Amino acid sequence: MKHKKxxxxxxxxxxxxxxxxxxxxxxxxxxxxxxxxxxPKAEAPxxxxxxxxxxxxxKQVGDIPAKGNVIEQAxxxxxxxxxxxxxxxASTYDEKINVMIAANELPKVLMVSYVPTVINAIQGGQFWxxxxxxxxxxxxxxxxxxxxxxxxxxxxxxxxxQFREIARPxxxxxxxxxxANGMKMPKTxxxxxxxxxxxxxxxxxxxxxxKKYNEGPSSLLxxxxxxxxxxxxxxxxxxxxxxxxxLTPQFMDVLKLFKRLYAExxxxxxFPALDGTELDKAFESGRSVLKLNxxxxxxxxxxxxxxxxxxxxxxxxxxxxxxxGFKVAAQNGYNGLLVFPKSTVKTEAELxxxxxxxxxxxxxxxxxxxxxxxxxxxxxKVENNLVEWVDLTAFNREVxxxxxxxxxxxxxxxxxxxxxxxxMKGYKMEPDNLKYAVHxxxxxxxxxxxxxxxxxxxxxxxxxxxxxxxxxxxxxxFTAAIDKWRKAGGDNLIKEFEAAIAKNKAAK
Numbered sequence: 001m002k003h004k005k006x007x008x009x010x011x012x013x014x015x016x017x018x019x020x021x022x023x024x025x026x027x028x029x030x031x032x033x034x035x036x037x038x039x040p041k042a043e044a045p046x047x048x049x050x051x052x053x054x055x056x057x058x059k060q061v062g063d064i065p066a067k068g069n070v071i072e073q074a075x076x077x078x079x080x081x082x083x084x085x086x087x088x089x090a091s092t093y094d095e096k097i098n099v100m101i102a103a104n105e106l107p108k109v110l111m112v113s114y115v116p117t118v119i120n121a122i123q124g125g126q127f128w129x130x131x132x133x134x135x136x137x138x139x140x141x142x143x144x145x146x147x148x149x150x151x152x153x154x155x156x157x158x159x160x161x162q163f164r165e166i167a168r169p170x171x172x173x174x175x176x177x178x179x180a181n182g183m184k185m186p187k188t189x190x191x192x193x194x195x196x197x198x199x200x201x202x203x204x205x206x207x208x209x210x211k212k213y214n215e216g217p218s219s220l221l222x223x224x225x226x227x228x229x230x231x232x233x234x235x236x237x238x239x240x241x242x243x244x245x246x247l248t249p250q251f252m253d254v255l256k257l258f259k260r261l262y263a264e265x266x267x268x269x270x271f272p273a274l275d276g277t278e279l280d281k282a283f284e285s286g287r288s289v290l291k292l293n294x295x296x297x298x299x300x301x302x303x304x305x306x307x308x309x310x311x312x313x314x315x316x317x318x319x320x321x322x323x324x325g326f327k328v329a330a331q332n333g334y335n336g337l338l339v340f341p342k343s344t345v346k347t348e349a350e351l352x353x354x355x356x357x358x359x360x361x362x363x364x365x366x367x368x369x370x371x372x373x374x375x376x377x378x379x380x381k382v383e384n385n386l387v388e389w390v391d392l393t394a395f396n397r398e399v400x401x402x403x404x405x406x407x408x409x410x411x412x413x414x415x416x417x418x419x420x421x422x423x424m425k426g427y428k429m430e431p432d433n434l435k436y437a438v439h440x441x442x443x444x445x446x447x448x449x450x451x452x453x454x455x456x457x458x459x460x461x462x463x464x465x466x467x468x469x470x471x472x473x474x475x476x477x478f479t480a481a482i483d484k485w486r487k488a489g490g491d492n493l494i495k496e497f498e499a500a501i502a503k504n505k506a507a508k
Contacts, residue, residue: 048353049080051076051080051081051082052079052080052081052082052353052354052357053081053082053084054081054082054083054084054108054109054354054357055084055086055107055108055109055344056083056084056085056086056107056108056109056110056111057085057086057088057096057097057100057106057107057109057110057111058085058086058087058088058111058401058405059087059088059089059090059093059111059336059404059405060087060088060089060090060093060401061090061400061401061404061405062396062397062400062401063397063401064087064401065087065398065401065402069398070374070398071369071373071374071398071399071402072085072402074369074374075366075369075402075406078360078363078365078366078369079357079360079361079366080357080360081357084107086107087401094113094115097110097112097117097118098117101117101118101121101126104126104341104343106126106341106343106344107341107344108340108341108344108345108350108354109338109339109340109354110338110339110340110341111162111336111337111338111405112159112336112337112339113336113337114151114332114334114337114444116451118337118339119153119446119451120451122153122158122339123153123154123446125342126341126342126343127158127159127339127340127341127342128158128339128340128341128342128345128348128351129156129157129158130157130158130159130160130340130351130355131148131152131156131157131158133351133352133355134148134157134355136352136355137355137356137358137359138359139359139360139361139362139363139412139413140160140355140358140359140362142412143163143409143412144166144434146166146330146333146434146437146439147161147163147166147333147334148161149444150166150332150333150334150439150443150444151332151334151337151444152444153444153446154446154500154503154504154507155503155504155507158337158339159337159338159339159340160337160338160355160358160407161333161334161335161336161337161338162334162335162336162337162338162405162406162407163333163334163335163407163408163409164331164332164333164334164335165331165333165410165411165430165431165433165434166330166331166332166333166434166437167319167328167330167331167430167431167432167433167434167436167437168295168296168297168331168430168433169218169223169293169294169295169296169319169320169328169329169331170294170295170296170299170317170318170319170320170328170426170429170433171185171290171291171292171294171317171318171319171320172290172291172294172298172299172302172315172316172317173185173289173290173291173315173316173317173318174289174290174313174314174315175314175315175316176312176313176314177199177289178289181198181199183195183198183199185318185321187321187322187323188322188323189224189228189253189254189257192224192257193257193260193261193266195290196261196266196267197264197266199289200265200266203287204286204287204288204289205266205267205268205287205288205289206266206288206289206290207267207288207289207290207291207292208267208268208271208274208279208282208283208287208288209258209267209268209271209274209279209292210271210274210275210276210278210279210293211271211272211273211274211275211276212276213271213293214462214465214466215458215462217233217329217331217332217440218293218331219233219329220292220293221245221251221254221255221258221465222245222251222329223292223320223328223329224254224257224320225245225248225250225251225253225254226250226320226327226328226329226438227320227321227322227327227328227329228250228253228254228322228323228327229250229322229323229324229327230245230248230249230250230251230254231243231245231248231250231251231438232245232329232330232438232439232440232441233245233440233442234440234441234442234497235248235441236441236442236501240498240501240502240505241498242441242442242494242497242498242501244461244490244494246461246465246482247482255465255468255469255478258469259468259469259471262469262470262471263471268282272466272470276293279293283302283306284302284305284306284309285309285310286306286309286310286313294317295430296317296319296425296426296427296429296430296433297410297423297426297427297429297430298426299315299316299317299422299423299425299426300419300420300422300423300426302315303315303420303422315422316422317422317425317426317429319429319433319436320436325436326433326436327436327438328433328436328437328438329437329438330437330438330439330440332443335404338358338407340354358407361406361407361408362407362408362409362412362413363413364413364414366408367408367409367412367413367414368413368414368415369399370399370402370403370406370407370408371403371408371410371414372387372395372414372415372417373394373395373398373399376390377390377391377394378390378391378392378394378395378398378399379395381415382418383418384418385415385416386415386416386417386418387415387416387417387418388417388418389417410427410430411427411430411431441501442497445496445497445500445501445504446496446500447493447496447497447500448496449489449492449493449496450493450496450497453488453489454493456488456489457485457488457489457490457493460481460484460485460488461481461482461485464478464481464482464485467481
C-alpha cells in the first residue's frame with residue numbers, strides 16, 4: 001500500500017513539474033484565427049470504477065449469513081462494492097457500538113440508534129455531515145424530507161435513516177362483530193365509551209391494554225389524544241413555546257376516559273402487569289374486538305392466525321380517526337441511522353462513493369433484491385405487475401438479514417405483492433397516512449436534562465398516568481405528580497428544548 005502511495009505521489013510531482021516547465025518555457029500560447037487562446041483542454045478527471053471496499057457493522061437478525069453467499073454477491077455486483085460486514089448480536093449491539101465510538105475504531109458505515117451517546121459523538125465531529133450532498137442522489141433526494149428531519153442533530157443531517165413508514169399506527173378491528181351489532185368504528189370519546197360498554201361480555205372486552213400502553217412513540221394515550229386533535233407527546237406554538245401532552249385538554253380527556261373504563265371494569269383490570277405478547281394472544285383468540293396498538297400492514301398476518309381459532313372472524317383496518325377526521329401520531333420513521341465515521345472515511349470523495357452505494361440500494365433491482373429476493377427462487381412475477389412468494393421461508397433465512405440492515409422502502413421501486421385485499425389495503429394505507437401525520441416537535445432537540453434524566457422523567461409521568469387510571473390518584477394527586485415532574489427536571493427540560501428550537505431556527 002505504501003509503495004502504491006509513493007508511485008501516486010511521484011506521479012503527481014512529475015505532472016506538477018511538467019506543468020511548471022510548460023508555463024516557464026517562454027513559448028507563446030497558440031492563438032486561434034479569431035485571436036482567442038487555444039491552450040490544450042484539460043482532461044476530465046477519471047472516475048474510480050474499481051469496486052468500493054466497504055466495511056460495515058450491522059445488528060445480527062436471525063442466523064448470520066455465510067460470507068460470499070449469492071445475495072451478498074448480487075449486492076456487490078449491483079452496487080460495485082466489496083462488502084465486509086461484521087454482524088453483532090442484537091443483545092450486545094449497543095454496548096459494542098458505544099465501545100467502538102469511544103475507542104474511535106469504526107467501520108466506514110455504522111448502524112446506530114438516535115441516542116445521547118451517538119448524538120454526543122456527532123456533536124463532537126466524529127461523523128460526516130451529508131445534508132448538502134443529498135440533492136445529487138436521485139433516490140435519496142426523492143424521499144419525503146420528513147424522514148431526514150427526524151434524524152437531524154442541531155438542524156444538520158449526519159446520516160441516512162433505515163427507512164420505516166412514519167404513519168404506520170392504525171386500529172385493527174373485528175368487522176364481523178361490529179357489523180353484527182350495527183356498530184361503526186368510534187370517533188368521539190363518548191362513542192369509545194359506548195362501544196366499550198356495549199361489547200363487554202363475560203371475559204371479552206371491546207379492547208384491552210398491556211403494561212406498556214402509554215410508553216414511547218407507540219403510546220395509546222398519545223394516539224387517542226392526537227386523533228382527538230391533540231399533540232404528539234409535545235406541542236409547539238408559533239413562537240417555539242412547548243407544552244407536554246399531559247398539560248393539554250385532549251390528553252386529559254383521554255386519561256379520564258380510561259379512568260372511567262377501568263372503574264366500570266370495561267377494560268382488563270390486570271393491564272398494569274400484562275405483557276404485550278399476552279395482549280396479542282387475547283386479541284388473536286377472540287377475547288377483544290379492537291386492537292388499539294396495531295400497524296396497518298400487520299392486519300393480514302393477524303387475520304391468518306385469528307381464523308384458525310375463530311373461523312368466522314373478519315378483520316379490517318383503519319387510520320386513527322377523531323371528530324376532525326384522520327389524525328395519526330407519527331413515529332420516528334427509521335429503524336436506525338447509517339452514519340459515516342471521519343476516522344475511516346478520509347475524504348469527501350470517498351464519502352460521495354459511499355452515498356452512491358446508498359443511492360444504488362434504492363434502485364429498482366437492488367430494492368427488489370432486498371425486499372423480494374431472487375426471481376424464481378424467492379418470488380415469481382404474476383399478472384398486473386404483481387409478484388408472489390415462491391419460498392418465503394428461504395427469503396427470511398437468506399435475504400431478510402440484509403433487508404433489515406440495509407436501505408429499502410416497501411413502497412419505493414419494489415414490485416407489489418399479490419396478497420389478500422386486507423394485506424394490500426395495509427400496504428397502501430401506511431404511505432397514504434403520511435398526509436394525516438402529526439409529528440413530535442421535540443424528536444431531534446438536544447437537552448442535557450433529557451440526556452441525563454429523560455427516562456426517569458418519562459417514567460414518573462407514565463407511572464402517574466397508570467395510578468390515575470386505576471384510582472390510586474385523583475385529580476389533585478395527578479396535578480401534584482406534574483408538579484413533582486417539573487421540580488425533578490421537567491421545567492429545565494422545557495427550557496432546554498425551547499432553547500434548541502430557537503437555536504435551530506436561528507441557524508436556518
